[in-house]
Every structure is written in C-alpha cells, then in structure tokens.
Amino acid sequence: MTNFHTPLSIDFFEKPTLNLAQSLLGCLLVKETPESICSGYIVETEAYMGPEDRAAHSFGNRRTKRTEIMFGRSGLVYTYQMHTHTLVNVTSGGVDKPEAILIRAVEPVEGIERMQQRRSLQDVKKLTNGPGKLTKALGITMQDYGSSYTKPPIYITSGIIPEHISIGPRIGIGNSGEAKDYPWRFWITGNSYVSK
DNA sequence: CTTATGATCCACT
DNA sequence: GTGGATCATAAGT
Numbered sequence: 001m002t003n004f005h006t007p008l009s010i011d012f013f014e015k016p017t018l019n020l021a022q023s024l025l026g027c028l029l030v031k032e033t034p035e036s037i038c039s040g041y042i043v044e045t046e047a048y049m050g051p052e053d054r055a056a057h058s059f060g061n062r063r064t065k066r067t068e069i070m071f072g073r074s075g076l077v078y079t080y081q082m083h084t085h086t087l088v089n090v091t092s093g094g095v096d097k098p099e100a101i102l103i104r105a106v107e108p109v110e111g112i113e114r115m116q117q118r119r120s121l122q123d124v125k126k127l128t129n130g131p132g133k134l135t136k137a138l139g140i141t142m143q144d145y146g147s148s149y150t151k152p153p154i155y156i157t158s159g160i161i162p163e164h165i166s167i168g169p170r171i172g173i174g175n176s177g178e179a180k181d182y183p184w185r186f187w188i189t190g191n192s193y194v195s196k
Numbered sequence: 197c198t199t200a201t202g203a204t205c206c207a208c209t
Numbered sequence: 210g211t212g213g214a215t216c217a218t219a220a221g222t
Contacts, residue, residue, distance in 0.1 A: 046203075055203070066218065081217050083204050102203055132204050172203055 013075030028159035038111030055176035058098035070098035085132030
C-alpha cells in the first residue's frame with residue numbers, strides 16, 4: 001500500500017496486439033481515486049482484432065463516436081457500457097489498426113476493503129473475476145474513457161511474471177461466426193481469479 | 197421517436 | 210448449463 005508505482009512507458013504498448021495481450025498478464029492495473037488507491041494483477045485478457053474480427057466493435061472499420069478511441073494510438077483506455085456494467089479495454093494496433101484488448105479479470109492486490117465495499121461482497125475470489133466486476137471493484141467508469149495507461153489516475157505497471165500462460169477461444173461472442181473459435185483469449189494457468 | 201442488439205451478471209435447475 | 214434483467218448505443222422510421 002505504500003509502494004510507489006511507476007507507470008510503464010508508451011513503448012510497452014507498441015507491439016502486435018496478440019503479443020501485447022500476453023505481455024499484459026501479470027502486470028498491475030492501478031486506479032487512483034481521491035480517497036483510495038486500488039490495484040490488481042491482470043490475469044485474463046482477450047484480443048479484438050479490428051476490421052477482420054466479427055466480434056470486435058470495430059469490425060469492418062465501423063467507426064463511431066464510441067469506437068473512435070480504437071483508431072487512435074495504442075495504450076489508451078477504452079471503456080464501454082454494457083448491460084449496466086462498464087468494461088475496460090487497452091487500445092492497440094497503433095493509429096493504423098482499430099484493435100483492442102479486453103481486460104477480463106484481475107487478482108486484487110491493494111485496496112481490497114474498498115473493493116468489497118464497492119461490490120457489496122466479501123468473497124475476494126469473486127470480487128474481480130469478470131470484466132464487469134473488476135471495473136466496479138476498482139472504480140473504473142466512463143470518466144476514464146480516452147485516458148492513457150501511462151499516467152494517473154489509471155495506469156499499468158510491471159507486476160509479476162506468470163509461470164505459465166494458457167490460450168483458448170473467447171467468451172460471450174457466440175453469434176460472431178467463425179471468429180468465435182479464434183484462440184484470442186489468454187490467462188494465467190491455474191490462477192483462481194480467472195472468470196469461468 | 198422507436199426498435200434491435202449485445203465483449204455481462206446473477207439466480208436457479 | 211440456461212434464461213431473464215436491464216440500459217447505453219446505433220440505426221431505422
């Protein structure tokens with residue numbers, strides 16, 4: 001809790017999306033608010049590969065006010081409202097490709113009591129094991145849309161080195177044709193905070 | 197203005 | 210594993 005976190009520099013995010021998705025595993029996602037600081041290790045991610053990915057918001061280069069941020073540089077915060085939940089992504093692919101990485105789960109590290117308050121739930125194992133849950137626990141909102149992960153109040157720092165990484169098909173995109181079987185989901189093998 | 201559609205969660209079987 | 214709640218976003222009338 002007394003650690004001073006140094007955000008990763010922008011060049012960390014300037015690598016191929018599928019590569020970055022794996023590099024993010026084990027990194028510490030930090031969210032600062034006026035009254036507290038909450039953080040967690042990223043344990044599960046999913047890649048959304050832009051124009052060629054039917055499951056992505058940017059499929060077919062569909063560019064709207066909402067997806068606009070994906071057409072910008074890498075390493076930005078793309079928050080999205082879904083079924084009363086906020087989901088958080090890291091933009092990737094640079095200015096040429098509208099790609100993004102969804103953070104699906106984190107392992108609570110700092111501010112756990114604050115997270116329990118926000119979620120009205122004691123069970124730490126279930127606090128952040130889903131994309132909609134971790135945003136509520138950490139206090140990430142649409143206010144963070146367009147911010148950069150290289151500076152407060154929301155940023156990413158180096159964390160732990162995963163022992164082993166698993167790869168598999170993504171979740172919750174059943175009506176996306178062929179794209180639903182692509183192995184673009186990554187998680188830390190055996191970690192109990194990964195969503196089911 | 198109206199309608200369709202989810203990158204989800206939770207309760208229940 | 211299945212289904213309903215519930216609402217912001219986008220496209221159609």
